[in-house]
Amino acid sequence: MKIQHSASERHVLTIIVDNEAGILAKIAGLFTARGYNIDSLTVADITENHAVSRITIVTNGPPAVIDQIHAQLERLVPVHKVIDLSEEGPHIERELALIKVAGKGDNRVEALRLADVFRAKVVDTTTQSFIFELTGTPDKIDSFVTLMRELGLVEVGRTGVVGMMRGPNGS
Amino acid sequence: MAEEKSGAAILVESLVKQGVEYVFGYPGGAVLPIYDELFSDKRIRHILVRHEAGAAHAAEGYARSTGKPGVVLVTSGPGATNAVTGIADAFLDSIPLVVITGQVATNLIGSDAFQEADTVGITRHCTKHNYLVRDPADLAATIDEAFQIATTGRPGPVVIDIPKNVQVATASWQDGEIQRKIRYSPQTAGSVEDIAEAVELIANARQPIFYTGGGIINSGPLATELLRHFQSLTGAPVTSTLMGLGAFPHDHADWLGMLGMHGTYEANLAMNQCDVMVCIGARFDDRVTGRLDAFSPGSTKIHIDIDRSSINKVVPVDLGIVGDCATVLEQLIAVWGKRKAADLSEWKARIEGWRARQSLAYPAESKSGDIMPQYAIERLFALTREHDPVITTEVGQHQMWAAQYFGFDKPNKWLTSGGLGTMGYGLPAAIGAQLGNPDTLVIDIAGEASIQMNIQELGTASQFRLPVKVFILNNEYMGMVRQWQELTYESRYSNSYSDSLPDFVRLAEAYGWKGIRIEDQSQLDDGIREMIAYDGPVIVDCRVAKEANCFPMIPSGAAHTEMLLYGDEVAGTMEDEAKALV
Structure with missing residues (x-):
């Protein structure tokens, strides 16, 4: 007997929660306990009194599983709202990355030139290295990291995606 | 008027305010301040169980039979972990419980202190919600919300973990309505x-x-x-x-x-x-x-x-x-x-x-001449129905036979562990149900294997003078396991024989219960009548046909249309795909 896997699609979920102890464990644990995937997860409080946090999770799964994830998240008492950005329509996704590249000569010049093309900022430099700060869609960051690999990539740090619906209305 | 009270006192006041009559629990180091509050309080009756799993199941039995939330009080560490099975059971069967667990003092949390366990972490995925209360000032609102969450929407268990220093420290307590943010309001009407x-x-x-x-x-x-x-x-x-x-x-x-x-x-x-x-x-x-x-x-x-x-x-x-x-x-x-x-x-x-296929038909006589378990349930039903009993069960063949051959026509009369399938549920659940329904005949239909999983609760029934009846269908096997081994593993009975059984009649007597043994069909009706008539707890050890199986049955991995009825060929093996299904 072989274990079967089914086709999945990527979804970006924004979750508004009470900023209480253990809430992140509760949400991350729900994904583990029910066998859902987390591609990335970001969290920070978003209100003046630190009472409410906004969590963005990029997940993937078959449509029925995505629907279940949505429903299971809404079932948690501290969860106020779950918005599936991928389902709701046009939205912005942004991620920030710090990318350290080391090298000399042509590679160093080429790295700087490509950083310019990608509108990455140099936030630290030595005579043999740069740290670039790059903001963009996950795709854009992927492409930049791939290019840097040939030019002396040392390390990458990424925040994971935050997202928001386009247009005048709040979610 | 506001007055200063200890966390433990606020807890007890809050439980009284919620209308709690019974608390099922077991004391220990981390809940001593709460037990001291309960000592002189006549408004809440504490039911001392013999194991914390028993407390949780008893609270479930109380809740399921009365429609009110069951309340559990256990200590930190092993007290809480022992209760987890009952909490998980209540979670899968949507039973409203509020479980109060003691915790080590807040300054000791995380230090591997004596009897420390991460109760909130352990119960996170088997509760509807859980709390660690770090300030006695939060207790009243937390308990109020816990009862709301446990009892509304899809009911379920809620754990409140209270560190010992929070029980001792004081906060202002005010009679009257609790002021708290309402953040849980399930949808109740369709569009x-x-x-x-x-x-x-x-x-x-x-x-x-x-x-x-x-x-x-x-x-x-x-x-x-x-x-x-x-x-x-x-x-x-x-x-x-x-x-x-x-x-x-x-x-x-x-x-x-x-x-x-x-x-x-x-x-x-x-x-x-x-x-x-x-x-x-x-x-x-x-x-x-x-x-x-x-x-x-x-x-x-x-x-x-x-x-x-x-x-x-x-x-x-x-x-x-x-x-x-x-x-x-x-x-x-x-x-x-x-x-x-x-x-x-x-x-x-x-x-x-x-x-017309009469799928519940079964052979009138067993090969050995022993009582057919299905017949025993039918007689139990016939002789007790005028008493309108509450039936609890353990888990296994006897549970399915009870479901098939006992007739129910009212809600809250049938208490069984469906989702989690917890052996050992029935006896403590019967104790809880008896407390909630003091004048009702409460019978735990059990198997000889399941009953041993929480057999210690016999002492609880004795202590609180609860006349619960335990009707054991004793076939000397974990029958459902054996049935699956016949169906799936060519009758290799790996560890499914109930060896070294106690003498249930003498065991009953040792706990101050009455014990009745039924070995022959001719004794069945009289034995049941004697059980009903006895004013006190009774164990009936009803010896039944060892080979009887539970039919009809849809084998694992089969469709509704592929049912096996009694007498269909059942021995054999199965494909791996079917074996892998639960």
Whole structure:
């Protein structure tokens, strides 16, 4: 007997929660306990009194599983709202990355030139290295990291995606 | 007027305010301040169990039989971990519990202190919600919210972990309404469009079926009444899950019996062949659906459930209605109005054809001449029905036989561990049910293996003078395990024989109970009568045919249409795919 896997699609979920102890464990644990995937997860409080946090999770799964994830998240008492950005329509996704590249000569010049093309900022430099700060869609960051690999990539740090619906209305 | 009280005192006051009569618990280091508060308090009765699992199951039995939340009080570490099985059981069967666990002092949390366990972490995924309270000032509002969460929406267990220093420290306590933010408000009514669509679908159905579950019981007695009323308007045949038994009368002409793995032939075939399925407060459990790709292939499915995550979780439905069973049934009845029931005579004739298979028939005599367990249950039912008993069970063959051969016609009379399938549930649940229903005959239908899992609770019943009856169908096997080994593993009985059994009669007597042994069919009725007549707790050790199996049965991985009836060839093996299913 072989274990079967089914086709999945990527979804970006924004979750508004009470900023209480253990809430992140509760949400991350729900994904583990029910066998859902987390591609990335970001969290920070978003209100003046630190009472409410906004969590963005990029997940993937078959449509029925995505629907279940949505429903299971809404079932948690501290969860106020779950918005599936991928389902709701046009939205912005942004991620920030710090990318350290080391090298000399042509590679160093080429790295700087490509950083310019990608509108990455140099936030630290030595005579043999740069740290670039790059903001963009996950795709854009992927492409930049791939290019840097040939030019002396040392390390990458990424925040994971935050997202928001386009247009005048709040979610 | 505000006054300064200790956390422990605030807890007790809060429980009184919630109308709590009984607390099921076991003391220990981290709850001593609470126990000291309870010492002189006459408003709450503490029921001292013999093991914390017993406390949780007793609270479940109390809750399930009364409709009120059950309250548990246990200490930190092992006290909390022992209660986890009962908490998980309540989570899967949607039983409202509020579980108070002691915790080491806040400054010791995380230091691997004596009897420290991460209770909130451990119970995170088997509770509806849980709390660690770090300040006595938060206690009153937390307890108030915990009761609301446990009892409203889809009910479930809520854990409140209270460090010992929070129990001792003081905060201001105010009588009167608790001020707190209301952040939990489940949807209880269906949308007007959905209700209209559902009524249209049901009215146009020619082969409808109502598939009901524990949600009807959880919703309260009104839901049962409304189900019966809506059924009388529509004429639809009714089947139920294990958890929903009692919502519809077992002797009604349109009652199909329980469905699923050990359900009746007519219930499962009607599920398979129906054109409109109305699932009310059930959740398409794997024990109910059988093989999913063959589950009721031609039907339009309506699913009414208070938990939105239950809808489309296992079986995709055509119309999902999020709402409380009673409220939605009321809406359906209102929209149904003066419509006439459709002519379902052709459908009912087909059902009668399936019923004629007599799927619950069993051999009148066993090979050994021992009592057939099915017959024992039938007699138990016949002789106790005038007493309108509460029945609890353990888990296994005896549980299924009880579900099949005991007739229920009222809600809250049938307490069993359905979702988690916890052996050892029945005796403590019977204790809780007896406390909640002091004048009712409460019987735990047990197996000789299951009863040993919480046998220590015999002492609890003795201490609190609870006249519970334990009726053991003793076949000297973990019968359901043995049955599966026959079906799937060519009768290799790996560890399923109940060796070294105690003498249950003498065990009963050792605990101050009465013990009765029934070995022959001629003793059966008298033994049951003696059990009923005795004013105190009784164990009946009813020796039954060892080889009897539980039929009908849908084997693991099979469809509703592939049922085995008694006498069908059962020994053999199975494909790996079927073996891998639970």
